[in-house]
Amino acid sequence: MALIVKKFGGSSVATPEKMFNIVNRVLAGKKEDDNIVLVVSAMGDTTDELVSLAKQVTSHPYGREMDRLLSTGEQMSIALMAMAFMEKGHPAVSMTGEQAGIKSSNAYGKGRITDIDPSRVFEALKGGNIVIVAGFQGITDDGDITTLGRGGSDTTAVALAGAMKADVCEIFTDVEGVYSTDPRISPNAVKLAEITYGEMLEMARLGAGVMQPRAVEMGSRYGVPIHVRSTFSDNEGTIIREAYTMSANEHVITGVADDTNVAKVSLAGVENKPGVAHTIFQTLADGNVDVDMIVQSVRTINDALTDIVFTITRDDVVLAKDILENLKKTIRMDDFVINEHMAKVSIVGAGMLGQPGVAAKMFGILSAEGINIEIISTSEISISCLIAEDRVKEAVHAIHDKLVLDGRG
Amino acid sequence: MALIVKKFGGSSVATPEKMFNIVNRVLAGKKEDDNIVLVVSAMGDTTDELVSLAKQVTSHPYGREMDRLLSTGEQMSIALMAMAFMEKGHPAVSMTGEQAGIKSSNAYGKGRITDIDPSRVFEALKGGNIVIVAGFQGITDDGDITTLGRGGSDTTAVALAGAMKADVCEIFTDVEGVYSTDPRISPNAVKLAEITYGEMLEMARLGAGVMQPRAVEMGSRYGVPIHVRSTFSDNEGTIIREAYTMSANEHVITGVADDTNVAKVSLAGVENKPGVAHTIFQTLADGNVDVDMIVQSVRTINDALTDIVFTITRDDVVLAKDILENLKKTIRMDDFVINEHMAKVSIVGAGMLGQPGVAAKMFGILSAEGINIEIISTSEISISCLIAEDRVKEAVHAIHDKLVLDGRG
Numbered sequence: 001m002a003l004i005v006k007k008f009g010g011s012s013v014a015t016p017e018k019m020f021n022i023v024n025r026v027l028a029g030k031k032e033d034d035n036i037v038l039v040v041s042a043m044g045d046t047t048d049e050l051v052s053l054a055k056q057v058t059s060h061p062y063g064r065e066m067d068r069l070l071s072t073g074e075q076m077s078i079a080l081m082a083m084a085f086m087e088k089g090h091p092a093v094s095m096t097g098e099q100a101g102i103k104s105s106n107a108y109g110k111g112r113i114t115d116i117d118p119s120r121v122f123e124a125l126k127g128g129n130i131v132i133v134a135g136f137q138g139i140t141d142d143g144d145i146t147t148l149g150r151g152g153s154d155t156t157a158v159a160l161a162g163a164m165k166a167d168v169c170e171i172f173t174d175v176e177g178v179y180s181t182d183p184r185i186s187p188n189a190v191k192l193a194e195i196t197y198g199e200m201l202e203m204a205r206l207g208a209g210v211m212q213p214r215a216v217e218m219g220s221r222y223g224v225p226i227h228v229r230s231t232f233s234d235n236e237g238t239i240i241r242e243a244y245t246m247s248a249n250e251h252v253i254t255g256v257a258d259d260t261n262v263a264k265v266s267l268a269g270v271e272n273k274p275g276v277a278h279t280i281f282q283t284l285a286d287g288n289v290d291v292d293m294i295v296q297s298v299r300t301i302n303d304a305l306t307d308i309v310f311t312i313t314r315d316d317v318v319l320a321k322d323i324l325e326n327l328k329k330t331i332r333m334d335d336f337v338i339n340e341h342m343a344k345v346s347i348v349g350a351g352m353l354g355q356p357g358v359a360a361k362m363f364g365i366l367s368a369e370g371i372n373i374e375i376i377s378t379s380e381i382s383i384s385c386l387i388a389e390d391r392v393k394e395a396v397h398a399i400h401d402k403l404v405l406d407g408r409g
Numbered sequence: 410m411a412l413i414v415k416k417f418g419g420s421s422v423a424t425p426e427k428m429f430n431i432v433n434r435v436l437a438g439k440k441e442d443d444n445i446v447l448v449v450s451a452m453g454d455t456t457d458e459l460v461s462l463a464k465q466v467t468s469h470p471y472g473r474e475m476d477r478l479l480s481t482g483e484q485m486s487i488a489l490m491a492m493a494f495m496e497k498g499h500p501a502v503s504m505t506g507e508q509a510g511i512k513s514s515n516a517y518g519k520g521r522i523t524d525i526d527p528s529r530v531f532e533a534l535k536g537g538n539i540v541i542v543a544g545f546q547g548i549t550d551d552g553d554i555t556t557l558g559r560g561g562s563d564t565t566a567v568a569l570a571g572a573m574k575a576d577v578c579e580i581f582t583d584v585e586g587v588y589s590t591d592p593r594i595s596p597n598a599v600k601l602a603e604i605t606y607g608e609m610l611e612m613a614r615l616g617a618g619v620m621q622p623r624a625v626e627m628g629s630r631y632g633v634p635i636h637v638r639s640t641f642s643d644n645e646g647t648i649i650r651e652a653y654t655m656s657a658n659e660h661v662i663t664g665v666a667d668d669t670n671v672a673k674v675s676l677a678g679v680e681n682k683p684g685v686a687h688t689i690f691q692t693l694a695d696g697n698v699d700v701d702m703i704v705q706s707v708r709t710i711n712d713a714l715t716d717i718v719f720t721i722t723r724d725d726v727v728l729a730k731d732i733l734e735n736l737k738k739t740i741r742m743d744d745f746v747i748n749e750h751m752a753k754v755s756i757v758g759a760g761m762l763g764q765p766g767v768a769a770k771m772f773g774i775l776s777a778e779g780i781n782i783e784i785i786s787t788s789e790i791s792i793s794c795l796i797a798e799d800r801v802k803e804a805v806h807a808i809h810d811k812l813v814l815d816g817r818g
Contacts, residue, residue, distance in 0.1 A: 053489065068488040076462075
């Protein structure tokens with residue numbers, strides 16, 4: 001007997017026909033006494049269509065009303081999925097986020113799950129039902145709906161699995177699992193059988209799109225294994241969990257991630273004195289510009305002045321320009337330059353912690369390819385290099401094949 | 410300062426453009442300190458589209474899931490309407506039936522409003538908002554959504570107006586108000602300035618389509634005036650209330666109604682003994698066939714046998730045939746005949762109560778037109794005659810012009 005939470009995204013439930021594919025698959029795989037909870041997204045392009053309807057009414061982001069509007073997409077798909085299960089002869093009930101006990105903060109459009117009381121879900125399972133829960137939504141203390149932002153249904157599924165102490169949370173997706181690097185870039189990418197929460201979080205943060213960081217965090221917090229697998233095949237995918245269960249799956253380097261949503265900002269001739277860096281980055285933070293890699297280089301000729309270089313996402317370039325133009329009026333700065341043709345390539349692996357030679361190897365590989373490194377940053381389980389965007393594929397190829405594949409012997 | 414509940418149906422909110430028409434109209438007519446609550450239906454054909462989506466999944470009527478699915482239509486329109494008010498500069502909040510405190514029975518697809526606690530609506534009005542409430546839905550004690558059946562948004566509006574002790578409930582529709590008869594049949598139809606709840610209920614029951622009986626009942630129960638008026642003009646419509654406020658509006662006959670959704674069932678040679686009629690009509694009731702007019706005629710030659718004639722709606726003809734075929738096996742009956750080409754023409758007026766000559770006048774008019782009356786039935790404030798369907802327009806014309814118009818001098 002197992003308690004399993006299965007999450008299916010919008011493309012998997014886009015049509016009644018696709019819904020029946022899921023129903024057949026779930027029923028075929030279900031053991032007599034298995035308890036099954038499904039978390040589903042809105043059908044196909046429903047959410048986009050609702051957004052475009054709202055845009056015909058207003059260009060203002062009225063969060064409460066927008067969230068109410070968007071949350072109807074999941075309410076439609078859960079009702080239809082429950083009908084589809086019953087049509088195939090299995091009892092089923094649908095539940096909104098509220099009915100499944102999912103409490104969320106009132107940050108409309110990007111609510112966070114604050115608490116889960118799944119007692120009604122348990123009750124329905126006890127009654128022999130498959131329970132279909134609306135992803136992407138929770139209810140505030142005031143009884144208003146908030147949506148959970150991009151990848152919100154993943155977060156719903158993992159958090160619910162955690163709160164219910166499920167045996168596993170299965171995330172069905174259009175890829176076979178988590179790969180050692182992006183298979184669209186590198187044909188040598190290998191599917192990982194296992195990966196730790198920490199590594200997966202770092203991979204997601206550094207550009208791997210398969211899972212949203214928040215869902216991985218939820219898995220880590222509750223200790224629920226996440227099985228990322230394909231909607232279209234019965235193959236085993238990738239299990240994300242606290243630690244490797246098979247040493248064969250453990251490697252110094254788990255994967256290579258790349259991120260091209262990067263711009264480099266260089267501030268030239270900034271005063272080299274305490275408080276200046278604080279002023280610059282506090283001003284950017286106040287303007288909602290997220291800064292990633294930072295390097296400050298003291299000039300050897302005139303150490304009263306320094307250059308500060310950092311990276312931001314390309315989405316924030318316009319915003320950052322305005323802020324820096326203003327900043328030029330209050331602090332000393334020769335000028336600033338923004339370069340949008342940059343990319344970040346990173347290696348991730350919990351195993352590199354005790355292996356000081358890894359960074360050197362990575363730099364050596366890039367150097368052998370003639371790729372210049374502009375900034376380096378490191379975390380406990382990752383090393384990232386900022387390089388020119390037009391070299392990113394070569395960099396991923398070379399690093400992946402020489403560090404990841406070689407490490408696997 | 411007034412508290413006004415305004416109800417707009419699906420065709421009035423079918424597009425963002427039409428929504429803005431409503432917003433402009435409501436804001437233009439709103440006095441500074443007026444409190445306005447809007448009740449809206451789903452946009453245009455949304456409900457039909459949701460029904461057809463469900464039909465692609467199953468032909469079974471899974472009530473709970475169907476009601477969840479259908480209720481999303483109103484959730485979309487309230488969110489968009491609230492955005493539209495804000496876009497035009499007026500604060501607004503949307504509320505689901507649940508948030509507006511509308512409790513309903515768990516009869517899915519035809520829930521009844523059991524209680525209303527509008528405290529959250531009052532709170533939002535106090536905050537200076539126009540409140541947009543989802544019509545057609547309530548919440549059960551178990552926290553599940555039920556829809557309220559055909560015309561459910563009218564019922565929501567009137568019940569909410571009653572619970573809030575609103576000054577008036579305005580029902581916006583595609584006609585100018587309630588007419589003395591169907592203007593599509595009789596060009597002489599006059600718009601009524603006033604009509605009583607009792608008369609309106611009787612008109613609705615006898616075929617006038619402008620208001621659902623249940624909404625009128627709600628108005629009567631709570632004593633809230635209902636103003637039926639046009640979406641497309643500023644003209645005064647018809648006020649439905651407890652009694653006439655102006656004697657000029659009071660007449661012996663208020664209106665003429667016609668109903669062609671009628672079939673006549675004749676049972677020939679039934680035993681004339683106690684209990685037989687009970688068996689017949691109980692069996693029909695058990696099979697969910699509603700019987701309207703009934704007449705039983707004792708034969709003068711052989712009074713051991715009798716003929717029973719009654720009317721049902723045409724929708725129930727197939728069902729009734731099956732039931733009667735079965736019934737022939739258990740009770741004595743020569744045969745039964747169903748005639749679908751019948752119609753019912755009725756006059757309604759609280760004023761006819763003390764006027765015994767009215768019925769005779771009606772029969773006289775039909776007789777002068779050469780129209781045969783098959784069954785007559787009467788209530789305290791109405792008289793109905795079953796006639797051939799192909800004579801119904803002539804009957805309505807003649808009765809309307811001679812009884813209603815003449816009575817108005």
